[in-house]
Amino acid sequence: MADDVLRALAHPLRLRMLNLMWPGPMSAAELARELAISHALASQHLRRLAAAGLVELAEERTLRGGHERRYRTVHGSPLSDQRDGTAFLAATLAHGLRERAARRDPEHPGVTTDGELWVSEEDWERYRTGLQALGDALHASARPAHTPGTVPVAVTMHAFRTKAASDTAASGTAGSTPPRAT
Structure with missing residues (x-):
């Protein structure tokens, strides 16, 4: 299952499609118009x-003598709990973030934070739960694209516990060496 999900997310358009279908179902024609494809x-x-289980058929309707299938994102999709392929998921999210950042509206404030921090176990659990609740609340308030009175926003969160650098270095799984100050 994890491999299917990660492969499905390998293309940045698919992640955008999931985001567009979160607040409500859309057809292939509607997605094509919104994404200019x-x-x-x-x-x-x-x-x-659909093959990865990330979208499901929400409704079929007759439209101008034809049948239209509308799909919705399966809520509770296993994105945040991917243990195998975390680096791939991070790369996919980073690609989407770069694309979204290029569309940032400089006239309106945003929030940016980054860090590799050490916090207590209790604090981490409280913040992790709070971030999950924030993500859930944002998704719950989402409306279909271009709904009057709405504004487009971009949100990417990927918060997780890490191993200490000394732990990964000792096990031979350390990432790249940080640049040295000169």
Whole structure:
């Protein structure tokens, strides 16, 4: 399952599609218009997301003599608990963040924070729970794209416990060496 999910998220358009379908169902045609891609490409990406269990058929309706299928993001998708492929998921989120940052509206304030911090076990659990609640609240308040009275916002959070650098160095799994000051 984890491999299917990670493969489905390998394309940045699929992550955008999941975000667009979170507040409500959309068809391949609606996604194609919103993302400025072909209907065939939107359908192909939807099939990949459905195969991974990240979207589900929400409704079918007759439209101008044809059938339209509308899909929604499966709430509770296993994105935050990916243990295998965490680095890949982080790279996918980073790619999406770069794309979103290019569309940032400089006229409106945002929030940026970054850190590798040491906190108590109790504090970490409180903050982790709070961040999850914040993410849930933002998703719950989301409305379909272009709903009157709404504004587009971008949110990316990936907070997790790490091993101490000395622990990873001792086990031979350390990342890159930080640059030295000159």
